[in-house]
Amino acid sequence: MSTETYDLILAGGGLANGLIAHRLLERRPELRLLVVEAAPRLGGNHTWSFHDGDLSYVEHQWIDPFVARRWPGYDVHFPRRARPVDTGYASVSSERFADILTPALGERLLMGTPIRALTAQSVTLEDGRVLQARAVIDGRGQRRSAHLTLGFQKFLGQEWETDGPHGLTQPIVMDATVPQADGYRFVYVLPFSPTRLLIEDTYYADGAALEREVLRREIAAYANRRGWRLKTLVREEDGILPIALGGDMGRLIEEAQGVPTVGLARALFHPTTGYSLPDAVHVADLVSAAPELSAGALERILSQHARNLWSDRAYFRMLNRLLFGAGEPTERYRILEHFYRLPDPLVARFYAARLEFSDKLRIFVGKPPVSVRGALRILAAPTRLKDSA
Ligand SMILES: Cc1cc2nc3c(=O)[nH]c(=O)nc-3n(C[C@H](O)[C@H](O)[C@H](O)COP(=O)(O)OP(=O)(O)OC[C@H]3O[C@@H](n4cnc5c(N)ncnc54)[C@H](O)[C@@H]3O)c2cc1C
Structure with missing residues (x-):
């Protein structure tokens, strides 16, 4: 025994x-x-x-x-839309x-x-x-x-002490005004103090390869464009998060x-x-x-x-298949740009994965942000890609 x-x-x-x-x-x-x-x-x-x-x-x-x-809220930036979201x-x-x-x-x-x-x-x-x-x-x-099909959200982040105040008061959860490469790309920034920033270069990509040196250079270039003078590197983290x-x-x-x-x-x-x-x-x-x-x-x-x-959460996996499969990779940001026209409470329910039926319909209303033919091909895909709810 x-x-x-x-x-x-x-x-x-x-x-x-x-x-x-x-x-x-x-x-x-x-x-x-x-x-x-x-x-x-x-x-x-x-x-x-x-x-x-x-x-x-x-x-x-x-x-x-x-x-x-x-933080009480955060900002998002896209080529044709920038806004604060007033949820913590x-x-x-x-x-x-x-x-x-x-x-x-x-x-x-x-x-x-x-x-x-x-x-x-x-x-x-x-x-x-x-x-x-x-x-x-x-x-x-x-x-x-073998029973999970994943896309990848890969990123490298660096926490920097800046030379003087950087001036950012709330996070930038997505800055997709950066050149689009390797899928949907955005920069994510957290201001931990008036002189401390975490800056992450992030890609929703088909493959999991992470070219750390390239991402480090992109972070430096982004900070430079924003006028932030990076002084001391405090820590670095990277990750390849699963997207179902x-x-x-x-x-x-x-x-x-x-x-x-x-x-x-x-x-x-x-x-x-x-x-x-x-x-x-x-x-x-x-x-x-x-x-x-x-x-x-x-x-x-x-x-x-x-x-x-x-x-x-079957609905979210379907959205992901659209994000990863419909349209040109460099155009994928348009899906998120279209999504962020929606009001704060709906955005909050999306992140909490607690969408109501009407929310699910509303996300798709309006001019389609990706090619309709591509989208239909993806939505018809369960024959190729198994997804059992
Ligand atoms: C850099 C990074 C940033 C992330 N940022 C966020 C975020 O902002 N928000 C969010 O919600 N999620 C985020 N995630 C995603 C997710 O939350 C993390 O991956 C999270 O840590 C996963 O939790 P877990 O407990 O499943 O696994 P982990 O936290 O990875 O824990 C697994 C633990 O098991 C240990 N372990 C593994 N094998 C063995 C073994 N054989 N024997 C003993 N111990 C073992 C590991 O050392 C590890 O400590 C991030 C992930 C990464 C990589």
Whole structure:
């Protein structure tokens, strides 16, 4: 008979499992919990942003200690449209995430400890040790699956201290007035202080190759055009976020062979933006409020949750297929430019992935921003590209 040393082992100490750990420490401190992370620190090297409307009031309250900066609104720029959006935006830094969680977990955290294999109730470490638990949650991040068809949102970001005030008071979530290349391209800027900026060069591209040197040069050129004098490079991050085009959630769940799974490993991200912080927040509440924390109960709750989201979000995957497939790559920005004619509350519901039926119709009203023939070809594509809601 196996001896269960732990009630719950969280495999991977990234965003999804870190937030689950945080909520469990708050709500079920008696739990024998263990977080096992391969890296020497929790959370990696990220800036995780979200829109105010993505979270409920209660969720905002508990995520607040992790938030490095909040802004009351943001701006978008396109060749034929520039506007402010008056809904709040916020960023969590992985540095703050690690600073809060590492001491809070204390001995309940194993860092620098890669996992070789796991089941719903055991974890085998690279060094051969086997840890038993009543349940294991797999939150080891993004992985390839034959049951997910993805496009890529790839980017490189640099945080700079500027020589003198840069003058930007709120984020630029998309500046698509830059030359369009490698798909839909935009620059994203967060003003962390009057002299501190995060500048990211971003591409919605068909391929995942990231030419870091080219992106670094583009950031320097953009800053120069804006008149920002970059003085000291504080940090750099890059990422290739998944954009869901299609897939089969049922098969994806089967692949996990009964292991409760969260985060990007379960395709829990906004299909169009690749953001996963809001989903990770919702899942942390779901797990920490579960009546029973056995492997079977968690697997049922988490797979049902993933199925529901997957089916609710079919519309976004269809939009993504349009974004990636219709029209010339250099014209793809027009879809977002057309989208941003819509009022703030609808934009907020889009980012929260909570569109109403009338919103879905409204997004398509007006002069089509991409070639209609291209769009019809894409919409007829499920025969080529499997997407089961
Ligand atoms: C640079 C970057 C910026 C992003 N910005 C945003 C954003 O602004 N907003 C947003 O919502 N989303 C953003 N994302 C997307 C998404 O939120 C992140 O990718 C998020 O970290 C995914 O959460 P996760 O918990 O699924 O995986 P991760 O946070 O990647 O966590 C997985 C963890 O598991 C560990 N691990 C993996 N394999 C093993 C193993 N074998 N043994 C032990 N540990 C293991 C990893 O080291 C890692 O710490 C960003 C992603 C990147 C890469």
